[in-house]
Amino acid sequence: MTSVPSKLYSDDVSLVVVLLDTNPFFWTASSSLSFSQFLSHVLAFVNSILLLNQLNQVVVIASGYNTCDYIYDSSSDASQLGSEDGRMPSLYSNLLQKLEEFMIKDEKLGKEQSQRAIKSSLLSGALSMALCYIQRVFRSGPLHPQPRILCLQGSPDGPEQYVAVMNSIFSAQRSMVPIDSCYVGAHNSAFLQQASYITAGVYVKPQHLDGLFQYLTTVFATDLHSRSFIQLPRPAGVDFRASCFCHKTTIDMGYICSVCLSIFCNHHKKCSTCGSVFGQAQSDTSSTSDLKRKAPET
Amino acid sequence: MASGQVSKRVKFKSSVKDPGTPGRLFLTLERLMFKPNSPNSATKLNMEFRFVKNHKYTKEGSNKAPMLNLTSSQGVSYIFEFESYDDLHVCKECVGKALSKTGETPKPIDTSEVPSEQPSTEELLLRMNMLRENSELQNLHKRFVSDGILTEAEFWATRKKLLGGNFSKKSKQRTGLKSFTNKVTFTLTPEIVREVFAEKPAVHRAYLDLVPKKMSERDFWSKYCRAEYLQHAKNANAAAAAAAEAAEDEELALFLKPDDILASETRRKIRCVDPTLNMEADEGDDYTHLPDHGIVRDGSKEITESQHELYIRTLSQELNRHAAVVLQGTPIDEEQLKDTQTVAEALKQSKQGQNASNEETDMNANQDRLSRISKMMEIDDLQASSDLPLAPLSIKDPRDYFDSQQATALKNSRDTSIGTDPVKRILSAEESYASLRDSISHIKTTGLVDPIITPEVAVKVLSVLTHNISSTNYDTGKNHGLTVLDTLPNTIKEELLYHWTSLQELLKHYWSSYPITTTYLYTKVSRLKDAMSKIDSQLQELKESVQSDLRHQVTLLLRPMQQTRPFVQALEAAMQHYDAELQKRSARSGDRSNGYT
Numbered sequence: 001m002t003s004v005p006s007k008l009y010s011d012d013v014s015l016v017v018v019l020l021d022t023n024p025f026f027w028t029a030s031s032s033l034s035f036s037q038f039l040s041h042v043l044a045f046v047n048s049i050l051l052l053n054q055l056n057q058v059v060v061i062a063s064g065y066n067t068c069d070y071i072y073d074s075s076s077d078a079s080q081l082g083s084e085d086g087r088m089p090s091l092y093s094n095l096l097q098k099l100e101e102f103m104i105k106d107e108k109l110g111k112e113q114s115q116r117a118i119k120s121s122l123l124s125g126a127l128s129m130a131l132c133y134i135q136r137v138f139r140s141g142p143l144h145p146q147p148r149i150l151c152l153q154g155s156p157d158g159p160e161q162y163v164a165v166m167n168s169i170f171s172a173q174r175s176m177v178p179i180d181s182c183y184v185g186a187h188n189s190a191f192l193q194q195a196s197y198i199t200a201g202v203y204v205k206p207q208h209l210d211g212l213f214q215y216l217t218t219v220f221a222t223d224l225h226s227r228s229f230i231q232l233p234r235p236a237g238v239d240f241r242a243s244c245f246c247h248k249t250t251i252d253m254g255y256i257c258s259v260c261l262s263i264f265c266n267h268h269k270k271c272s273t274c275g276s277v278f279g280q281a282q283s284d285t286s287s288t289s290d291l292k293r294k295a296p297e298t
Numbered sequence: 299m300a301s302g303q304v305s306k307r308v309k310f311k312s313s314v315k316d317p318g319t320p321g322r323l324f325l326t327l328e329r330l331m332f333k334p335n336s337p338n339s340a341t342k343l344n345m346e347f348r349f350v351k352n353h354k355y356t357k358e359g360s361n362k363a364p365m366l367n368l369t370s371s372q373g374v375s376y377i378f379e380f381e382s383y384d385d386l387h388v389c390k391e392c393v394g395k396a397l398s399k400t401g402e403t404p405k406p407i408d409t410s411e412v413p414s415e416q417p418s419t420e421e422l423l424l425r426m427n428m429l430r431e432n433s434e435l436q437n438l439h440k441r442f443v444s445d446g447i448l449t450e451a452e453f454w455a456t457r458k459k460l461l462g463g464n465f466s467k468k469s470k471q472r473t474g475l476k477s478f479t480n481k482v483t484f485t486l487t488p489e490i491v492r493e494v495f496a497e498k499p500a501v502h503r504a505y506l507d508l509v510p511k512k513m514s515e516r517d518f519w520s521k522y523c524r525a526e527y528l529q530h531a532k533n534a535n536a537a538a539a540a541a542a543e544a545a546e547d548e549e550l551a552l553f554l555k556p557d558d559i560l561a562s563e564t565r566r567k568i569r570c571v572d573p574t575l576n577m578e579a580d581e582g583d584d585y586t587h588l589p590d591h592g593i594v595r596d597g598s599k600e601i602t603e604s605q606h607e608l609y610i611r612t613l614s615q616e617l618n619r620h621a622a623v624v625l626q627g628t629p630i631d632e633e634q635l636k637d638t639q640t641v642a643e644a645l646k647q648s649k650q651g652q653n654a655s656n657e658e659t660d661m662n663a664n665q666d667r668l669s670r671i672s673k674m675m676e677i678d679d680l681q682a683s684s685d686l687p688l689a690p691l692s693i694k695d696p697r698d699y700f701d702s703q704q705a706t707a708l709k710n711s712r713d714t715s716i717g718t719d720p721v722k723r724i725l726s727a728e729e730s731y732a733s734l735r736d737s738i739s740h741i742k743t744t745g746l747v748d749p750i751i752t753p754e755v756a757v758k759v760l761s762v763l764t765h766n767i768s769s770t771n772y773d774t775g776k777n778h779g780l781t782v783l784d785t786l787p788n789t790i791k792e793e794l795l796y797h798w799t800s801l802q803e804l805l806k807h808y809w810s811s812y813p814i815t816t817t818y819l820y821t822k823v824s825r826l827k828d829a830m831s832k833i834d835s836q837l838q839e840l841k842e843s844v845q846s847d848l849r850h851q852v853t854l855l856l857r858p859m860q861q862t863r864p865f866v867q868a869l870e871a872a873m874q875h876y877d878a879e880l881q882k883r884s885a886r887s888g889d890r891s892n893g894y895t
Contacts, residue, residue: 024730027737036737040746088745100738107731211759213751218763231767 011225013055015137015145017130018046018152020071022062022103025119026155026185033154033184033209041212042152043092048217050074050091056223057145059133062099063126063153064106066113070129071098120158123151123191127168127179134177146224148178148201151192154185162191169195178202180220184209202232245273304392306385310334310341311365311377323378325392330368332378343376347396355390366390373418425454437796438803447829448807452822456806484523491638494522495645496623499559502649504552505642513549515638525553560619570663572670790844797833797840801869804830808872814879827876834869 020042021027027035046058060072072095127149134147149172157165172179178201181192188205196203206215222230244251244265255264260274270277304325309318310332319341321334330350332343352369356362364386368376380386429436435457442448486494495502501522509518808826811819 022734024727024734028730028733034737035734036740037747039737039741040750043741043746044750088742092746093742096738096742100735103731103735103738107728110727110731206759207762208755208759211751211755214756214759215763218760233763233766 011146012223013053013145014049014223015057015059015134015147016049016220017059017061017133017147017149018042019123019126019130019149020060020062020099021121021153021155021184022064022099022106023119023121023155024065024103024106026121030154030184033212037210038152038184038212039096041216043095044213045216045221046072046095047089047091049221052221053223055145059130060095061126061129062102063121063123064102065119065121066106066109067102068122068126068129069102069105070133071095071102116158116160118156118158120161121153121155122161123153123155123158124161124164124168127151127165127172127195131168131171131175131177134175138175148180148224150220151179151181151183151195153181153183153189153192156185156187157189157191165191165195169198172199178224180204182206182212182215182220184212202234204233304388306389307381308332308385309379310343311379313375313377316377318377318379323389325389325396327392327396330393330396332376345370347393350393350397353390353393353397355386366393368393373420375420428457434799438800441800442803442829445829447804447825452807456810482527484519484526486519486523486638488638488641492641492645493623495642496626497619498557499563499649500555500557501553502642502645503559504549505638506646508549509639518549521547521550522553525550528554569667790840793840797837801830801833804833805872812875812879823876827873830869830872 027038046060049056049058056074058072058074059070062069062071072091074091130149134149137144137147169179172195177199179192179195179199180201181189181196181203183189183192183203183205193203195201202219204215204219206212219232222232244254245262246264246266246268251263251265255267256262257264257271257274257276257278259276260271262271262273264272268278304323306323306325307320308323309320310323311318319334319339321332321339321341324331324333327347329344329346332341334341349370349372350368351371354367354369356365364380364383366378366380366386366389368378370376378389380389429439439453443450443453495505505518509515513521804826808823808830811823811826814820814823
């Protein structure tokens, strides 16, 4: 970031922040794609982005089970021009070195904490780090590469991160940073689907995981400017219907608590989430005053 | 010049692109004459200056040829290209004098006789061009204007936009330019002077210092105005010019430089700002990194990176300063507004009083600041809990909801995956981490998978992706198939479309004449109504003329409520409105006649 302030950026210069899912519980359970295969595809993809434009910048953030961290930043990669140590470029060896250190740290932290019910990775933390990095780039001056976030995730969504993830999505939307996502897990990720939908990114769930590299280069390699001229896969539709809190069924229309926004499929006298007492749904005058009453009789 | 006559070698042009006729231009205070060099040439000109309405000339330094453009009161422009800028300047002065002279004399009567609606030759040319380029428009024009259904003016009135921005711009400019001379006039009254002194303390100080010891009042203000003029020229060149002039003239520089009294006052004010407010932290918290944001002035973003930044005052600075003075609001004594000298003195006295109090407050300000910092920087954790009566909000752990949601999803996934890979399921955390580290070191030793992707897989992926995209395209594009219109033979289709455009044109005029306020509009509406009913009968004829199998299609097309072409619907609506209006009208006139008789 500091090395290129004098260069003129055109609209096709990209800053790609790659969020790498390093959740060990997912990868050891994954049968269709091994972690080393996954890494091969991703490393080749990172390299090709850097080759597309010499001003392009790639930042890789690992999102583990217990923590997340920056593991690669092409702008501060001093040894980029250095010699290759035998069989692979310094880019790869640096990244792998950092990744290994990260795994050790992640494991150590895991021993101190209790395990969660769902083995999700820390997507919210990684998203926040990516957005912080992008904010820093925005403030570095009027000339900066066009940033976007690419989530390479496979772990299931962590429900406890819901609010944090949604907040990250909305702040990405506000700063006009698209979140692309490539989900390699078994089921679709509702978090990533919504993230890409809200921020006008692309969501792809590859059918052939052994061709992951092809998916990545075809869909996610183009810069944001060129994207407007290209037909990219669009999801058939994102299901935004909510589930009610009482029976967990998907509903088209329902009742919403005016205090905590809990959703119900039929009328309740009292909100089961926050305890607000509702008035009669029919009479207009009494309901408005009653709905405001949020203090429960405890 | 002394004799009042100027003669220069010029080229006379009717438009800028015209190569021009070489000849001589003679200018007196009353009239201008052009005589071509070749006696055969028909281009001659001899007109009085009172017919000249406006004059323009090319600026020196622009890469255009030196040209003078005189516009007559009829809107015709006469362009003279000179051999040099010196010639242009001489003639410019002469024209300026002549025009200001005629401006003083009462306007000749014949200018008022020209009707305002009369289009200029320029506009007529434009109209002709439009008709030539747009055959559809030509058809409409032929059909309605030649038949007398619409007048020429009516027809073009609805197409003002088509006639292009350049024309309307030009006419706007003509009304905007009132002065005939090239002078810039500044008017200063004691009231304005007072405002200037209040907003620009440095000018006030300079006035007290310089007038009348060093320079006369008149010199002082002309210098000030010169500085203002330089400052208001907004481009970078002007800033450079300002910088250059300031370097030569000490007093002028005083006005051009940023106001140091103001700056010190601002610094004093900044010291009083809430110490906990961190303005730097919020600096990037805006949308300025996004395109199309930022202050736009005169249609262009302000660029402050000029090296003469010192001499550029921004609009926001001026606005803020003015607002500050207005808010300060010192009372104006009528006595003070006698002349500038008293204004200056009075302001000085009021300022002195203010300064004294300012110094006093400055002494206290530091003390205040310190106590305020200690008050503002209270650390929440160290404070005693404030025991306000609060009703606790009982909110269930939101995790419950999502956990239960996820549990069902997880159960499903386990059901599907457990059969395929039972061994990997039971790995503990340690083993998982170990296996992941193994794969990393595996890559480290053996390198990336080579090849990363086999050609077969790549082709498969590519075809899957493109198939997805093309199939969604097909789905969305399906609705734009053939319309009913496309199934009809070409002649009928064209005729229908022709009727459609004509009808559109008529309806546009028809509805624009409502409400009917004048008899002129009334006759226009009835004229239009007749034309429309004619089209209606033509459509009926068309319907009858086509073959029976197509007739149904055409009927469909003409029938109201058809989504493709609601011909008749639009027509009927207009007709109904007309009838209703007619009834109302007759009823009203009936009432009135009853009332009067």
